[in-house]
Amino acid sequence: MMILRYSAASPYARKIRIAAELLGLSGRIEIVAASTADPSDTLRQQNPLGKIPTLILEDGSALYDSRVIADYLDHLGGGKLIPAAPRRFDVLRLQALGDGINDAALLIRYETAMRRPELRDQDAIDLQQGKIDRALAVVESAPPSGPVDLGQIAVACALGYLDLRFEGAWRGKHPKLVAWLRDFEAQVPAFEATKA
Incomplete structure (x- = not known):
């Protein structure tokens, strides 16, 4: 095992x-x-x-x-989540976007949760927040579609992490993503089952 x-x-x-x-x-x-x-x-x-x-x-x-x-x-598992080219690269790019949101969110989390307030670097926080905002804007402009793939899983997990650590602040500006995540949740019960 x-x-x-x-x-x-x-x-x-x-x-x-x-x-x-x-x-x-x-x-x-x-x-x-x-x-x-x-x-x-x-x-x-x-x-x-x-x-x-x-x-x-x-x-x-x-x-x-x-x-x-x-x-x-x-x-x-038989290649069900990462399709063959040419769609493969769209899925991998979407995974990179979701993982990149997480990378930036984790850096903000470390800066705000682990550093004493007087040592926090607001410029560093703003830099990472800009990455998150731009990535969310890209996905909001064209939410994922088609069969569930690894890119969609990565984006859903990024949105879930933003909900967990930042009280879902992203939701107010991204109604298409809110709707997409609701549909993803309904289609993929493992999303709720793995919630922290």
Whole structure:
């Protein structure tokens, strides 16, 4: 059995858990919490970067970075979430956009939740917020469509993370995305099941 090292709040781990469910692989993966801040957690031996998600394969080797793990699972699951070219690159670009929203949101979260207020860098926060705002505007202008794919999962997980950590502030300016996420939720029960 494979082992997924994860944190319930991680949007990247959520992406993998949803992908595994849609690919029919969730029964082959044991979900094990990891503490990235704890030096005694075995995660650091499994992934030298000490990051989640990390997928431990049956032979004991590890895959890390959610994009690599998703590609591996899609390969095992018959290529249902990452289609062949030319659509492949649209899906991978959308995944990069969703993951990029998460990257920026996590940097804001670290800056505001982990630094003492007098040490926070508002310019850094604004820089990351600009990335999120531009990415949301792009997806709002043309919400994803077609069969559920990895790009859509990544965007849904990014929106879910913005809801979790930033009280859904994105919703007021993006009605098409709100409607899209509602439809995605109805179509993909694993989205609600993996909510932190």
